[in-house]
Amino acid sequence: MSESLTTIEARRRESGDFLRSRRERLAPASVGLPNGFRRRTPGLRREEVAMLAGVGTTWYTWLEQGRDVRPSAEVLTALADTLKLDVTERRHLFILNDRPPPEIDTGDPDQVCEPLRRMLASLTQQPAYVVGKRWDVLAWNRAAAMLFGDYGKLQGDERNIMHLVFPNKAHRNLLVDWETVARMSLAMFRSDNARYAGDPDLERLVSALKKSSPEFRQWWQRHEVLRPLTGHKRIRHPEQGLMSFEHTSLSVSDDPNMKLVVYTPVETDGTIDKLAALLERAQADLTV
Incomplete structure (x- = not known):
């Protein structure tokens, strides 16, 4: 005491x-x-x-x-x-004074600084991406594109993590434990975005997800919340088959609205070798 x-x-x-x-x-x-x-x-x-x-x-x-x-x-x-x-x-x-720090929102679009982009590129053996306050994927490295698909081909809401997990069938098929991942992701998304309740763009996104995904619509009504968690994710890659990763989410100090999400391959399912094979193919494609 x-x-x-x-x-x-x-x-x-x-x-x-x-x-x-x-x-x-x-x-x-x-x-x-x-x-x-x-x-x-x-x-x-x-x-x-x-x-x-x-x-x-x-x-x-x-x-x-x-x-x-x-x-x-x-x-x-x-x-x-x-x-x-x-x-x-x-x-x-x-x-x-033991009060929750105020959230400062400048209203400016999410911008990923060059040092953070360079750090992403340096993570050659770890798929990683940066998400903004609405969980849009703002920047990613080559390993993430090889594992999850080229985010550069997606536009608007298509590049949002909730859209990828729920309506996007191709991405959904990558997730071996889809229901567990989807429900936990939704609970963390809801908790993370509580401070932006009433934001017009967030409300529009949620409304669109309710229309496009019956699971999202059903589970959204349950008001489940979770803090960001470190855990494991199993991926069923169309070329390399089953792959296993540890994933963690890190706040970006310059902007509390941004998070860096990193996937570290583990020995299980030969993931390290499989990821290396994917990256070798990507490098070969660049030199052709």
């Missing part, structure tokens, strides 16, 4: 110090206040931050002092706006 309390107190002190550092870096003029005279410390005064954020001066002073005042997410947002915190600083403030 004492260790837990010490941890909580340490986060409160860190939060107070962080707020003070950000308050002291702001010039009064940057928030529309006069510089005035007799400012013994740099930046804004505590009462000025409290006034701009719409909270009491005493309460804000306690917050900077690390007392047990437990600000709400709304108050933290007001403080972050007042102190002009960037995305990383805002997330830091929320974590220190």
